[in-house]
Each structure stands twice: as structure tokens, then as C-alpha cells.
Amino acid sequence: AVPVHEDYFAEKTAFSFHLAERKGLLELRNLSAKLYPPGVDPESLETNVSPVFGGDFYDKDWRALALGKIDKNRKGRLQLTVQSGEQPVADAVITLRQKTIPLPIGVETSAALLNPDILARRELADLRRRIAPFKDLLPEYKKLTLQNPFFSFLSFYDGFHWRDHETWGKQIDVKLLDEARSASKDVRGHALFAPAFMFAPPKCRSLNRDKLWDALMQHVENLSKRHAGKIKSWEVLHAAIEYNEIYNFVGIDSIPEVFRVARKSAPETSLLISDLNSLGEISDIPMTDLIELLEWLKTEGIKLDGLVLGVNLRRLDVAPQSMEKRLDRLAAKVGLPIHIRNLAVNDEDPEVQADMIRDYMLLFFSRREVASISLGELWEAAVLNRNMAFYDKNLQPKKAMQIVQRLVTEDWISNLEVKTDETGQAEITPFLGKHDLEVTDGKNTWKQEVILENSDLAVRMLIDLSKK
Incomplete structure (x- = not known):
């Protein structure tokens, strides 16, 4: 904020904006000016500004182009x-x-909530407390996810990580996968190796390099073999751009090695690499790092069957137009089938959330290389940020879910x-x-x-x- 004169004259008053990073186009809508007394803290003022990098959520021309690409x-x-x-x-x-439907639609769901008896475990105390007022709805939650014909596949965000599986997931995983098969649901496994100690059993922190290497490879082999034929695809490596503790300790060669072990242990299973949020970061650096990782794995002789891109947007920083350019980069450099994972948008206004979900869905559906989309956790009672859910606490669909259903069952x-x-x-x-x-x-x-x-x-x- 800077001091300005109190008198404004037509054709003699202008706003000036200075963009810090590089030359670009700044578009402003619904611009207005308000007068406040001297000394007012600018941080205390209410604002309707929602800055977005690389696009415009109100761009009807872009939306028309996306619809044209869908037809093509x-x-x-x-x-x-x-x-x-x-x-x-x-x-x-x-x-x-x-x-x-022309594009498989799946859902990220909780293995623990689908098997409520396991919620008594100490490790699940936070989740147990969060859903306690709504525990009578757990059978409906199961119908909504595992038994819902709208979804063609499932991915469990808990229960299959190394730490979860060692402590409680192995008690319910076989039963859960049998239920998924009975419901004619494919399963994408999430995830064999997330290279942070918080995803590994606590004992791993005290292991030396060689013993941790052996424990990691044994885990990948055991879990791949345990569910061979039941899990259609595995996210072998997840969030390697954001997390690096384990491979920095045991060596970068652990990354291609987990793929080799998984391929040998489950040769009929599709092996994927999973990224946390490079597509939705305001900086292009994570996407550049991801492309370099993919190119390096290729030089190591690793054959990937697809790329999983997380789009869990806690902030609406990146518009579809900017994501489209990043997808163009991936298509030119990598050329892998892309699976959109954990799609969700954070906004207090249900109308805005629905509009954003619509535009991101249009973007992904318009891309030939996008092979599937999975929605984030559906239930407001189960997520930490209720504004990102597709169903409210009573398991009634929000407007964002209604938009998804309309697109998939009517428009497409x-x-x-x-x-x-x-x-x-x-x-x-x-x-x-x-x-x-x-x-x-x-x-x-x-x-x-x-x-x-x-x-x-x-x-x-x-x-x-x-x-x-």
C-alpha cells in the first residue's frame, strides 16, 4: 500500500501494477476502489481477490476450445x-x-472406513474421533464407494503404504480386495514406495543403509506378490519430488531398483510412477524435476506403464490453461498415459468449487493421453478440509459431485x-x-x-x- 491523494480526477487517475517474476498479462475483473482513513492496516481489509497463475477461471473462449478438443x-x-x-x-x-463411459472414473477411499472394526487400532485414533458422530453412516459410505457402479476403480489412500500395511493394513487387505473384485472394481495400489520415513515402519529409522535397502526391497517384493492378480496397477514410486529422505540415505539407485523388483514380482501388473502435485504447483520447477526424473529412469532401462498426477488443490493458484501447458510439456517429453489422481478443489463457496471441478474435468477429458480420473475422498466427515469433499457429512452430494455426475452420465x-x-x-x-x-x-x-x-x-x- 502507498499513500495517495484523496482527490481522483477523470482521465488523470491510474492504477499501476508491478509483476515481480517476468513480463506477462495481468487481467482484472470487477475492479473497484474504496477510500479508507489514513493508518488503516491493509491486511485487515476484506478482499474478493482470488489470484490465479497462468489462466482465467472465467474464460469462455478457453472452455469452447476445450469442448472442441473433446469432440476431436x-x-x-x-x-x-x-x-x-x-x-x-x-x-x-x-x-x-x-x-x-469413455473415461474410467475412480475414487480415492479409506481402507479403514470400509473395515470399521480396524478403527479400534491406536494408529487410527484421529480418524476414529473424526467420524465418531457419523459412524452409523459407514455402511452408506461403503455403498457410495466400494459398491457404487458410478466408479470403475478404487485406490486406497491408507492401509497399503509400507507403514500402514505393516501395522494394520495386512489384517484387512485381502478381504478388501476380494470385496472390490466382487463389486467388479479394479484397484490401483497406492503406493509401494513413498521415500519419507513417515511412510515407513518406525523401526526403519534405526536401520543402517544396507539393512534399510534390504527391508525396502523385501517390502516391495512381498506386497507385489501378495496381491498379484488382484491389484491391476501399482503406484510403485510416490512423491519422489517432495520426499527424498530414504533414497538420499540408501542411495538414488533404490528408485530404479524398486521398479525392477516390482516388475519381477508381479509381471502382469501395470507399474506407475505417482507425483504429488507438480501439475498444481504455482512454480514450474517441480514439473521440470519430474520430467528429469522420468527421463533418468528411462536411461536406467525402466519401462513405466503410466504416470499418476495428483491434483488435490488446497489453493486455486493454477488455472486449467496453465495446467494444459504443463500437460503439453509432458506429452512432448514423456509420452506416457496419464492418470489424474485425488482430484479435489478447496473453496468455501459450493458454486465456485463446482465450477472449478467442471473446468478441470473438461481439461482432463479433452486430453487424449489422460487415461483415468479419480476423485479425492468423497466424505466431508473423513477429510481434514471439509471444503474439498464431494459429499457433506450426511453423505448428500454437493454441487461439485452433481457436476461430475452430469458430465459423466449425460454430457459425455x-x-x-x-x-x-x-x-x-x-x-x-x-x-x-x-x-x-x-x-x-x-x-x-x-x-x-x-x-x-x-x-x-x-x-x-x-x-x-x-x-x-
Whole structure:
């Protein structure tokens, strides 16, 4: 704040802003000026400012571009020729009903809350106290996550880390994975190695280098083998940019070695590397570090099956436009399938939270390399920051969840009906996925499942109604 004169004159008054880091574009909306007496502490003043780096949450032009990319990257072409014998059938009615969503949607959920008996453990005392007033809702929580057909996969943010698994996770993990399989849910394991001592058993702090190395590799081998065939993919390494205690102690070679051990122990399992929040950091440095790590692992002969990017935004510092540029960098440098993990936005205003979730979902869905999205912990009673939850304490959906449901079950689903032209031909551009196709001329009907997998290649079908 600087002293200014109290009189303001038209065409003689201006605001000046000085950007510290580099030249750029500063956009201001709803600008107003208020007068306060001399000596007022600027920190005590209320503000409606929500500064965002690298974009604008109110950019309708960007949103239109994202929708255009969705049409390009998430839709296929189905070209049909309908005839009866050798004769084309005009005005045949073609109905297409989508059976699968074009992008797998999952959820990060609590292994402990899905197995309430384990909450009696001392290590889970904080979680037990937090959900105590709502413990009668735990069966509903299970229905909402583990048994909810909306989600095609699960990832457990507790119970499978080294420390959790040693102390209590191994008591419930087999049962939990069996339940997930019974519910037709894939599971992504989180995580074999997070290189901070807080994720390792307490005894690890007193081990020397060689013994800690051996303990780490044994843990990776045991857990990979224990759940081979039940866990579809593992986040082998998690948050190596943010945490480095263990690999600094035992040696950087431990990073490629955990991948080798996991590959040998569970050869049919997809092996992923998981990043905490490089995509959402205000600085580009973590993303640069992540790219360097990925390139180094490639030189070490490590084959990765995908990259998991955390997007748990406690602050709305980075707009979708800036994230899009970072995804462009990753696509150019790395070229791996990307899985968005733990998506959540912190805002006190449910409308703002919903709008932000919508725009981030649009961004990720518009990207061809994004292979899945998992939402963060759903339940307000289970999270430390209630503003980031998708369901309130009574397990009622917030507006952000309603937005997600609408996108996935309405906006991104194709239920189409068209007719053939006079030559018996029709072209449809539905979303990718599995569809039920029905063609009828009023007398004869053809039914078939159709799978569209590639937005660049058209699926051509010749349908002879005289044969059905």
C-alpha cells in the first residue's frame, strides 16, 4: 500500500501494477476502489481477490476450445451402410446406446472406513474421533464407494503404504480386495514406495543403509506378490519430488531398483510412477524435476506403464490453461498415459468449487493421453478440509459431485437416433466406448454391440437386414 491523494480526477487517475517474476498479462475483473482513513492496516481489509497463475477461471473462449478438443479426442466415427439384399434401405432407424463411459472414473477411499472394526487400532485414533458422530453412516459410505457402479476403480489412500500395511493394513487387505473384485472394481495400489520415513515402519529409522535397502526391497517384493492378480496397477514410486529422505540415505539407485523388483514380482501388473502435485504447483520447477526424473529412469532401462498426477488443490493458484501447458510439456517429453489422481478443489463457496471441478474435468477429458480420473475422498466427515469433499457429512452430494455426475452420465454419453439417407448410409460421431447398436426398417431388426476405441479411425459396417 502507498499513500495517495484523496482527490481522483477523470482521465488523470491510474492504477499501476508491478509483476515481480517476468513480463506477462495481468487481467482484472470487477475492479473497484474504496477510500479508507489514513493508518488503516491493509491486511485487515476484506478482499474478493482470488489470484490465479497462468489462466482465467472465467474464460469462455478457453472452455469452447476445450469442448472442441473433446469432440476431436473423445469421439469416434461410425459409418453405416444399410441394405436388404442388394438394395439400399432409406430411412432405416439407427439407435445407438452407450454402455460404458469413455473415461474410467475412480475414487480415492479409506481402507479403514470400509473395515470399521480396524478403527479400534491406536494408529487410527484421529480418524476414529473424526467420524465418531457419523459412524452409523459407514455402511452408506461403503455403498457410495466400494459398491457404487458410478466408479470403475478404487485406490486406497491408507492401509497399503509400507507403514500402514505393516501395522494394520495386512489384517484387512485381502478381504478388501476380494470385496472390490466382487463389486467388479479394479484397484490401483497406492503406493509401494513413498521415500519419507513417515511412510515407513518406525523401526526403519534405526536401520543402517544396507539393512534399510534390504527391508525396502523385501517390502516391495512381498506386497507385489501378495496381491498379484488382484491389484491391476501399482503406484510403485510416490512423491519422489517432495520426499527424498530414504533414497538420499540408501542411495538414488533404490528408485530404479524398486521398479525392477516390482516388475519381477508381479509381471502382469501395470507399474506407475505417482507425483504429488507438480501439475498444481504455482512454480514450474517441480514439473521440470519430474520430467528429469522420468527421463533418468528411462536411461536406467525402466519401462513405466503410466504416470499418476495428483491434483488435490488446497489453493486455486493454477488455472486449467496453465495446467494444459504443463500437460503439453509432458506429452512432448514423456509420452506416457496419464492418470489424474485425488482430484479435489478447496473453496468455501459450493458454486465456485463446482465450477472449478467442471473446468478441470473438461481439461482432463479433452486430453487424449489422460487415461483415468479419480476423485479425492468423497466424505466431508473423513477429510481434514471439509471444503474439498464431494459429499457433506450426511453423505448428500454437493454441487461439485452433481457436476461430475452430469458430465459423466449425460454430457459425455451418446444416446443417438438417426435415419439412413436415400443411399442407405449414415454417419454417427458418438463418444468412444461400448455401444448397443440397433437398426430397423420397421420389419427387420439388427442388433449388435459396437466398440469404438480410436478417434482417428472410422468404424465401417455393412448391415444386411435381410439376414436378420
